Amino acid sequence: MAATNVKIIGAWPSPYAMRPRIALNLKNVDYEYIEETFAPTSELLLKSNPVHKKVPVMIHNDQPICESLVILQYIDEVFTSGSSLLPSDPYDRAIARFWATYIDNTWYSSVLGIVKALIEEEKATTSEGISITAGLALLEKAFEKISKGKGFFGGETIGYVDVALGSCLGWIRVAETLSGSNYIDETITPGLNAWADRFSSDDAVKDLIPDTQMLLGFALRRFGSPAK
Amino acid sequence: MAATNVKIIGAWPSPYAMRPRIALNLKNVDYEYIEETFAPTSELLLKSNPVHKKVPVMIHNDQPICESLVILQYIDEVFTSGSSLLPSDPYDRAIARFWATYIDNTWYSSVLGIVKALIEEEKATTSEGISITAGLALLEKAFEKISKGKGFFGGETIGYVDVALGSCLGWIRVAETLSGSNYIDETITPGLNAWADRFSSDDAVKDLIPDTQMLLGFALRRFGSPAK
Known part of the structure; x- marks a missing residue:
């Protein structure tokens, strides 16, 4: 390096x-x-x-x-080494920025919300569960459209939206473990399911995704009540 | 054009x-x-x-x-006509993006929050008033540092942060009218005060800033209770 x-x-x-x-x-x-x-x-x-x-x-x-x-x-x-995170076309760049903003400002709070609700109240609130899956359904459609069958939101290589969404995979797995539901799997979100495997096994990523059980432990310490 | x-x-x-x-x-x-x-x-x-x-x-x-x-x-x-909104230096661009994100995700909600609270409860909540002024104090310091005495966050010309913050001026005036406090003036935020005059009188801007009384009317219809 x-x-x-x-x-x-x-x-x-x-x-x-x-x-x-x-x-x-x-x-x-x-x-x-x-x-x-x-x-x-x-x-x-x-x-x-x-x-x-x-x-x-x-x-x-x-x-x-x-x-x-x-x-x-x-x-x-x-750093111009490696592939570009954002596409070269301004419209494609705008679309990538739109989805990254959506992930951060709209969707990811529902993932954290459901994790917190599941730990605090020991049950999922339906509305929060729906907002995770509704968001993922939108992202599944966006993936189909943007990736054009090439494997990543960024095309052949990991790009801006891949990093924005992929970094949240650990917390999606925590929410899945707590709720007993699958949010990303081959029947509900086949495109994102294959994408998640591809993303997580990339050399740039694989050592950085935290272990789901470790994250779950962190979430229980952070959101769990000592009285329970 | x-x-x-x-x-x-x-x-x-x-x-x-x-x-x-x-x-x-x-x-x-x-x-x-x-x-x-x-x-x-x-x-x-x-x-x-x-x-x-x-x-x-x-x-x-x-x-x-x-x-x-x-x-x-x-x-x-x-559109490469006119001056650039974002600076050409990548670090300066990152700083501009940081402040625009701060304005949208952190600060502006406190402006809307105080407008809503003032109308609904007919009094300002102290914490919301503080977050507007604390945010403006940070933005005043950022303005000094970024503008380097040149008049705008963008330097000689209106740039990305100028547009992000300047577009909120109408709602700051509504909050000031409702609370009877000044949030941007020559004693508290002298840099931003002169900047706000400069921004609002620019040819690209002056016909777009809504009249404060019209905005106030809109806010009262939107947040006001018909029972009051």
């Missing part, structure tokens, strides 16, 4: 923090990974992301960049 | 819908404006933005683009 002055501050359960690491792996860029424990929040994180105090932060040549989707675009613009 | 096949579906009270119109004016691109009344939601909007059913939508050569910040980036990439 090329030597560069790149650091990533992340936290292992965070899908957002996984994104820049996948992108840097895809671009074959070496980086130093710093695990943030929030016990207490490190001086480095407070200094690097004073507005949100959240991971991920990428520090490149001593300059911090925050917000995972902003970091992905920065990586794509600065 | 250059003849182009561009349509914008908007709604006059929406700051988001103002954004592509400002950007097209800055780029000197002619467009057809279609006012969406949501009574009921038009077939064109349902077809163009089936996921969110929201304005704005830009239709360029019969292809719809949704999400105001996605549209701004598309306009910047496709």
Whole structure:
């Protein structure tokens, strides 16, 4: 890997923090990974992301960049090694940005919502379950249209939307384990099901997806009541 | 203006819908404006933005683009007339994207929150008032740093963050009117105060900022209880 002055501050359960690491792996860029424990929040994180105090932060040549989707675009613009994350056509780029925004602002909160509800109330709330599957149905259609049978949202290679959605796979598996339902499988979302296998086994990704049982343990500690 | 096949579906009270119109004016691109009344939601909007059913939508050569910040980036990439909305340096671009995301995902909801609270409960909730001013204090500092004394977040000319924040000015004025407090003025936020005057009087913007009394009327109809 090329030597560069790149650091990533992340936290292992965070899908957002996984994104820049996948992108840097895809671009074959070496980086130093710093695990943030929030016990207490490190001086480095407070200094690097004073507005949100959240991971991920990428520090490149001593300059911090925050917000995972902003970091992905920065990586794509600065490191031209490897394939591009965003398509070259402006309309295709707009479509990719639209779906990444949808994943973050609309859909992913329903995944976390159902995980929290399942742990706190020991049952799924129907509306939250529906919003995960309805979102995945939209994403399945988007996948068919955008990938054009080529395997990834990015075409032949992992792109911007692949990283945005793929980083959430661990938490989808947690929600599936807790609810006993499948959200991504070969009957409901055949396209996304094959895509998820392809994404998760890619060399840039496979060592970064956290183990579902470890994530589940983290979720139980975070959302579970000690009285139960 | 250059003849182009561009349509914008908007709604006059929406700051988001103002954004592509400002950007097209800055780029000197002619467009057809279609006012969406949501009574009921038009077939064109349902077809163009089936996921969110929201304005704005830009239709360029019969292809719809949704999400105001996605549209701004598309306009910047496709129309090279006029100045660029995003800076040319990748790090500066990342900073601009960070602040635009902050405005939309963190700060602007507090403006709408206080407007709603002031109308519904006839008093401001302190925490919401604080989040507007705390956000503006951060934006004041960001303005000093990014504009480098040149007048706009974009430097000499209106850029991405200027459009993202400036489109919200009408609703800040509504919140100020309802609360009797100034959120942007020459003592609290001197940089943003002069910036707001400069932005609002620009030829690309001045005919698009809605009248505060009209917006207030809209807010009272939308959030006000008929029983009061």
